Amino acid sequence: MKQDSDAVNVPACFVSSHEGFHGSIKNFIKDFVVTEIDINGHQVNTVADKQTSDCSSSYKTSAECKENSHSLVSQGTDFSAEYGEDIALPSPETFDLGVILGQSVSDELEQFVLTLKDENPAKQELSLGSFADKHHRANVHRAIRHRFPFLMTVTIQPEIRVREDPDYRELSQLVTEDEAEDFFRFIDAKVQGSSYTFGPDDSKEHRTAVHHFLSKRFGKLVETKSFNDKGTTAISVRLRERGRPKKRCADERKEEEVYTAFILCKENLETLEAISYMAAALGVLPSDFTYAGIKDKRAITYQSMVIKKVSPQRLKEKTFEFEKRGIHLSQIHSVSEPLRLGRLQGNHFDLVVRDLRPHGTGDAHSSGAHTHTRLAALVEEALENVKARGFVNYYGPQRFGSGQSVQSDQVGLALLKEDMVSAVRLFFTPEKGDDPPSHAKRHFLQTNNAKETLALMPLSKARERLMLRALNRYGTGPDGCTQAWLSLPHSMRVFYLHAYCSRVWNEAVAHRLSTLGHRAKRGDLVWVEKKGQNKLEDAGETCSAQIHVVTDQEEQEGIYTLGQVLLPMPGNTVKYPENAIGTWYQERLTRDGLSDCRFRVSSLKLNLPGCYRPLLAFPRNLRYQLQRETSREGGGEASGGRKQDSLALALSFDLDSSCYATICLRETMKCDP
Incomplete structure (x- = not known):
């Protein structure tokens, strides 16, 4: 099903056939509120110790506060990495989890580890109980990392929770589980001058993937190289040397290692614009700020950030100055490392769509009981359809x-x-x-x-x-x-390359739907879950999925659904569909003069390995409510203006990272909001 679209580079293919409705978004800044969902599944602005309560904020309407009161999670959370504190600890070999945790909790932990391979580890965590003494907590963190290097521990004071480390899961898909465990023990030990060598690997392509992963996840800690020994090639990993103490004083080294985390709330600002202003005020570089994702400009957004070389106290001293520019900071605390791009589960949206009217109605303020009743039916049908069937996972105009x-x-x-x-x-x-x-x-x-x-x-x-x-x-x-x-x-450099690849992906998915329809077809790429392997981490982008090519028999038997179909983002490590869509990709790149492109720009230190993006995405925790609004046509009451009633739609939902609320609304409304 197609419809003309004004949204640049976003085709208008839909997966549902409901009628939809007209409306407008972002009439006011407070109509579009985006809250990051961190890697642990928590909304970043829901921690109780933040400096400004959401419901006292001038940004929130009373309806929004009432809605949010039912969705707050993890009150009192403190994500400081306590095990990074400089305190005296015994040798790991002396740890006894039965003594540190108590035998019953230790046994429960052993059982938890056994279930990780049978269930979805991204959704699993285990509470180990509360530990009032910080030294006791540090012992727990270190003991568990030594005994189970594939686990990560999180402090929600004074409670400690444990879950599988996603970095370990990703590495274990590239090397053996034993190698992954040994590597994490090597990283955790941080013994100066030590090194670790993976097993022989004669595949250059596979070694490159391992190098890329280690560089992306641990590049500041280690350096890697491939070496040849007696006809076999392997990867060696060495801990980086810590600075050059003869040329840098202790105070300088200490300052370099300071990381401060905070929640950034910005209003009607680009992420880089806010960072540039803060960097200038603090006397640091914009590159000293790290974040998990870029947020909308015309919105109120909450997101996690980490700044290097600035202490919490110094950052707090600047908060009043920042607030004059619509930049509000909260939850300021020390952490042990920067943030990594993409380390988030997704975003929570609180939106208001105003001036609702049926398609084909020119009057934005159409009123009357009949119109409102019809609108209510159209809205309910549209939202229930999108909730059940999802939406085409286009990249949005932004x-x-x-x-x-x-x-x-x-x-x-x-x-x-x-x-x-x-x-x-x-x-x-x-x-x-x-x-x-x-x-x-x-x-x-x-x-x-x-x-x-x-x-x-x-x-x-x-x-x-x-x-x-x-x-x-x-x-x-x-x-x-x-x-x-x-x-x-x-x-920012790589953003422009990603924008081009996103445009190609959008065109590819529209071509796929219009030519092959809404079922999985032979040659399509799908994700297949294998024992011990996690499902797709989100509905946005993934490079670690187990990719399978649909066969003739699987198409006939309807083994796979449209929701399992993936399309590749162009890059140098992806495979393309083995049907007409694969041919389309090659012809499309050739038209732009990229037939021989390796998707690397060495002079700019840019490399695009590519990834696989699900064709469909689905909103989660979708809630909505119609509200009646009254406005006066032709001026105020003194000028004799006539009252007009219109409906507004307040809704909230969660989307996985790299999915767009405007595209979800587009499928819902069957027009560009």
């Missing part, structure tokens, strides 16, 4: 920069072709009109003068100013443009 003259995917294509000058000029293409940013961009394209353009560019345009400083220093030729791109954080 992935591409909706409304921009030149979108992010076009910049990404130029970068993949390693045409740095064209990529820079595309980046600086102005919007229509003569607002200050567009005026500055137009000046750059006309004069090629980075210094003058920098003086014209507003301070709020962090990315543009970073690029212009580099262009002023290194010039506007190919080398200077390369340096300009390198001036952006890695996550």
Whole structure:
């Protein structure tokens, strides 16, 4: 089923046939509230010790507070890594879990470990009880890591909970379980000068995957290399040396190792814009901030962040200054390491869709009992359909920069072709009109003068100013443009490449649905669960799934559903469908001049391995309520305006990471909200 769409790069194929309805979102900032769900499944703004209560916040309506009062979890949570404290501990070999935990809890833990392979470990955790003494808690953390290196422990003071370490699970899919356990023991011991060697591995492609995983997860702790010994090749891992004490004093080393975590609440700001302002105020680099994901601009958003080289006390001293810019910090505390991009389960959304009306109705304020009754039926049908059948898992318009003259995917294509000058000029293409940013961009394209353009560019345009400083220093030729791109954080550079791949994925899924229909077909890629292996971690993107190609017999027997079908994001490690869709991918990349693309841009230190994204996504914990709103047409009461009744839809739901609320609404409403 298709419908015309104004959303750039987002085709209009749907999976349900309900009628839908019209409405508008983001009429007010408070109508779109996004709250990150951390890797443990907790909403990041629901911890009791945060500085400002949600329900006292001016951002929340009374209805939203009432709704949130039923969804708060993990009150009193403290996620500080206590086992990282510098305290005296006995040798791990002397730990006896029966003594430390008590025999009954120790036996329960052993049974818990035995069930991990039979059930879904991402959903499982075990409480070990409460431990009032912090030294006792530290002993528990370290003893469990030594006995069961594949487990991770989390303190929710004074309780300790245990679950399987997702990093271990991912590594155990690349090497043997024994090797994964031994490697985690090696990491946990942190013995200076020590090394660990994996077993022989003659597959270069497989060794590359192991190198990539270790670099991504443990790159700051270890360095890896492949070596050849007596005709066999293996990977050796060595702990990195800790700084250079002869050239750096102890205070400098101590400052480098400080990490402070906090919850960022921002209003109508881009994530990088907020980071750039905080970095300037604190005298650090934007790259010293780490986060799990980028959030919407036109919204109120809550997300976890970690800043390097800034103490909790120093950060607290700046909170009043930040609040003047719509940046609110809470839950400020010390942690032992930075955040990693993608380390989240998803996002919780509290939304309001206003001015509801049936399709084909021109009056945004259509009133009357009959209209409201019909709308209620349309809304219920639409939401129940999406709840049961899901929605096409498109990347949303914000992935591409909706409304921009030149979108992010076009910049990404130029970068993949390693045409740095064209990529820079595309980046600086102005919007229509003569607002200050567009005026500055137009000046750059006309004069090629980075210094003058920098003086014209507003301070709020962090990315543009970073690029212009580099262009002023290194010039506007190919080398200077390369340096300009390198001036952006890695996550921002790779964003443009991901935007291009996302555009191809969106087109691929629309082509797949329109040509092959809504059933799994021969040659489709699906995820298949194997014993001891976790299901897809989310409905967004995954690189670790067990991929299977659907056979003729499986298609005839209907073994797999559309919800199990995956489509690859282009990259250098993915396989493509073994049917007409695989051919489509190759033809599509060839049209853009990427037939021989290796999806690496070495000069920018960018590599795209690719991943597999489910064709469908499903909202969880969906709740909704229709509300009547009264407005006055033609002015206020004094001017004789006529009262108009309209309906608004308040709804809340959870989505896995990399899934878009606007796309869920699009399937629900059968139009762009």
